[in-house]
Amino acid sequence: MAEKKKTADSNGIVTLKAVAAHVGLSAGTVSAVLNDAPSAKHIPKPTRERIIAAARKLDYRPNFFARSLRKQRTFTIGVIAHEIGDGYSSTVIAGIEASAREKNYFFVTGVHRHNEELFDKYCRLLLQRGAEGLISLDFNLTKSLPVPAVAIPGHRENEGVTNIVLDHHRAAELALKHLVDLGHRRIAILKGHPDSADSQTRWKAVQDVAQEIGLELDPELVIQIDSTDSTPSLGYPFAGKLLDKKRPFTALFAYNDISAIGAIRAFQEAGLRVPQDVSVVGFDDIPAAAFHYPSLTTIRQPLRKMGELAVDLLVRQIEHKSDWQREIAVQPEIAIRESSGPVAR
Amino acid sequence: MAEKKKTADSNGIVTLKAVAAHVGLSAGTVSAVLNDAPSAKHIPKPTRERIIAAARKLDYRPNFFARSLRKQRTFTIGVIAHEIGDGYSSTVIAGIEASAREKNYFFVTGVHRHNEELFDKYCRLLLQRGAEGLISLDFNLTKSLPVPAVAIPGHRENEGVTNIVLDHHRAAELALKHLVDLGHRRIAILKGHPDSADSQTRWKAVQDVAQEIGLELDPELVIQIDSTDSTPSLGYPFAGKLLDKKRPFTALFAYNDISAIGAIRAFQEAGLRVPQDVSVVGFDDIPAAAFHYPSLTTIRQPLRKMGELAVDLLVRQIEHKSDWQREIAVQPEIAIRESSGPVAR
C-alpha cells in the first residue's frame, strides 16, 4: 500500500474533495449535507450519514478562507484600542473575547494611541482583513465607518456607530452623595485628560449633580490632569498641586483609580491619613483598587460587560437581526471600601 | 441597463478586476505590478505607474481571503491563554500584539483554563482559522502541535515547540540573596498551584539556590497554594495558615505578586508590620506591585518581552528563516521596593 497518509492530500490537510472522493460522491453534495443546506433535502438519510461519518473520520475541517471568500462572510470583528494590555482595554477586551467566542466570531486588534491617522490606518487594515464590524475603545470618533461600529465610550453622534456610555450622572451621584453622606463638603475633583473620551461628560455630570444636591464646588479645588501616563504618577503631581494651594478639603473624587492611588501616595507623604484626614474616591474599579492599602472606594464601570454588549450589538447588526441604535447606557456601581470615611470633626 | 457605479462592483468594494477594467488591462497584469512580481519585469514604467495610480485612486485593497487562499499563507498566529484579560496574559499579549503588528501579522485568541480538552478545541479552531503558528500561555503542553509553536512558559520538551523560560535559578537567587543579605534566615515560601506551569521549576530552583547559599528551608514554612483564584485572596488564607503554625519567620517569598499582596494583608491584620516584622518578596512585577502600599519588592518577569520574543521566533520559523530551538531563556530582575527590609534584631 503506497499511501501512508490514507486520507489527506499531499499537504496533510483534508479537503472537501478528499471527503467527496472517499465517499464516492461529488464535492457539492458533500458540502450540501455538511452544511445542512436546503438542497440537501433530497439526500437520503443513509447517504447523509455516510458523508457525515466520513467527514468525522477524516477529521475534515473546511478551509475558513475559501468559505469566507465564497460566502462573503468573515465572522471577524475589529477592535481598535488606545493600547492593548492596559487595565481598561484588557478588561473590555476580555468581555469582547468571551462574547465573540460564544458566537463563533473572532476579533483582530489595532491601536490608535489617540491619534487619528493611526486610527484610520488600523481601521483600513482591519477592514481589509475582513472585519465585519468595529469596536473603538476610548477614541473620540468623528465620523461614520463603512461597517457597523460600537464606540466604548462614545459621546458624539455618528450614523451607524452605537455609543456605549456609562451613566455618568448616576456615577457622579453615587460618588458625591456617598461623600456628602459622610459629611464632606469641601470636595476636590481631579478632571480627566482631554483626550480621554469620558473626561468632558464626566465633568459635566459632576457639575450637574453638585448643583442638584446643593454642593458647591470650589474652582480652586478642581485640578485638570494633563499627562497621559498610565501609572499612578498620573495622580501624584496633581495631588501635590492641590496640597500646595493650602485650600482646605476633606475629600477627593479622582478621575480614575490610577490617579486616586497616586494621590493617596502624595497625601500620605504629606502626612495626611486616608481616610481619616482625606477621603478618596476613585473610578473604574481596576483589580488593583481592591488590593490597595487602604483599599479604594471607587465607582465601578462594568467594563467587561461593556465589551460583551458591544459584540452583541455588533453581531446582531451584522446578521441583520436588529437595527442601529445610537446609544445604550450601562449603570455604574459604587464599591465602598476603606479609602473613604466620615469627615473628621 | 447596466449600473453606474464607476469604480466599484455592486458591493461597493473595489476589486482587482475593477482596477484592471479601469486601466484597460488584464487582472493578471495588474496583480503582477501591484505585487512587484518577477513577471512584471517587462512591464514598462509608464504602464506600471498608470496601474499604481489607478489602484491608489480607486483605493483598491486586495481581498485578504482570496489572497490567503491562493498563496496558502494567512499571516495569522493563534494565542491560547488561561483567560484573556488577567494580568499575566494581558501583558504577554501586549507584547505579542506589538511584535505581530510590526511584522504585519495578526493574532487570534482562545482560552484553555488549564483544561486539556478546551485547549485542544481552541487549538483546532485556531488552526482551522488559518493560524500558521501557536503560542500557548501558562499551559503544560504535553504534545507537539501541527504548526510551529511557542510555550510561555514551557518546561516539557515537545518537538517543534519552543519553550520560553525564565531563568528561575537566577530568579530564586535574586530573591533569596536579597533576603539573606538583609539578614533573613527563617524564610517562608509560598509554592504555586500545580496547574501553574512554573510552579515545579520555581520550587526546584528555590531549593537548589537555598542549598547553594547554605540557607536551610524549614518544611513547616513551605505552604502550597491550592486555589486558582486570581485575586489576592490567593495569598490571604495561606498566610493565615502560616501564622497559625506559630513558627517564627521573618520573611516570605511568595509565588506571585497577587499572593504576596494577599499575604501582606493577612500579616497586617494579624498586627505584623511589613517590612519591619516581616519582609515580603513577590514575583512577576504586575502593575499593582509598584502602587501597593507598601510597594512590593518583587522579581520581575519580562512578560511583554516574552510575548514579543514568541512572535519573533514563530515568524522566523513560519518564514523558514530559522529552525526550531527547544528553549530560550529570559532573565529576571529584582525590583527592590518597600516590602522588604533588614531583619529586626
Added chain:
DNA sequence: CAATATAATGAAAGGCCTTTCGTCTAGACC
C-alpha cells in the same frame, strides 16, 4: 403505457486573487 412528478445526484459557475505559460508585435541580425 405515456406523461408527469419527484428523488438523488453531478457539473459547473462563481467568490477574488496569483501565477504560469502562451501569444503577438516590433525590432535586431544575418
Added chain:
DNA sequence: GGTCTAGACGAAAGGCCTTTCATTATATTG
C-alpha cells in the same frame, strides 16, 4: 526576407468552497 529575441501583455488554471441548475433514474398518476 527570414529567423530570433525580447518586450508587453492576456488567457486560463488554479486555491477550496458554496450554490444553482441540469440530468438521470425512479415513482406516481390518468
